[in-house]
Amino acid sequence: MIVVLDTNALLMCLPKKSDYRLIFDKLIEGAYSVAISNEILNEYTEIIERKANIRVANNVAEFLAEQPNVKKIEAHFKWNLIGADEEDNKFVDCAVVARAKYIVTNDRHFNILKTIPFPKVDVVNIDEFLEEIQQL
Numbered sequence: 001m002i003v004v005l006d007t008n009a010l011l012m013c014l015p016k017k018s019d020y021r022l023i024f025d026k027l028i029e030g031a032y033s034v035a036i037s038n039e040i041l042n043e044y045t046e047i048i049e050r051k052a053n054i055r056v057a058n059n060v061a062e063f064l065a066e067q068p069n070v071k072k073i074e075a076h077f078k079w080n081l082i083g084a085d086e087e088d089n090k091f092v093d094c095a096v097v098a099r100a101k102y103i104v105t106n107d108r109h110f111n112i113l114k115t116i117p118f119p120k121v122d123v124v125n126i127d128e129f130l131e132e133i134q135q136l
Contacts, residue, residue, distance in 0.1 A: 002033045002071060004040075004095040006088075006105030007047050009126050014048075014060065020126055023104075023133050031136040033069040035098030039090040041065070073098045081116055085109045095121050104129045 005013075013023035027034060036044075041061055049057035064070050075093035082088045088109050095103050102122035103110060110123045124132075 002035050002098050002100045003129070004035050004091050004098065004100045004103045006091055006103060006107055006110070007040075007043055008106050009104040009129070010044060010060075011047065011051065012106075012126055020130055023126070023130060026133050026136055027067070027069070030067075030069045031133070033071055034064070035071045035073045035094050035100050036064060037073050037075060037090060037094045040094060043087075043090070071098055079119060081121070082109050082112055084112070092121055 009020075009023075012018060013020040015021065026032060041064065044064070045057045045061045048060055065072075073094050075090075075097045077093070078089065079093055079096060080086070080089055081092050085107075088107065091103050091105070091110075092113065094100070096119045100121075102124050103113075104124055104126055106125050113121045113123050
């Protein structure tokens, strides 16, 4: 299973004491795959640096770049399906190219994808994804 983690979902599963830590632990184990693009990795790094520090941000980025179950994707076409926050489109484009099962996010801007028949991009929130991960 390939998924795309929105930045908010990644941030929620990084802390060791997080209720969502199992998501990151299962990624480490290789239980599922994550698709990322350079744009996504840059956003992850920027936001983690802001929330923690540059060292933590670089460690996470380096970890993701080296994992065999992290698929590096470059979208050569922009679907522009999300108008409310155009920055979110990088996650959609990555999901389409990677044929991801869904995008994991708690961002309400992604709800518009439920009304768009093509390309079909499913979205789940982090609680729904955690339930699925617990079954792996």
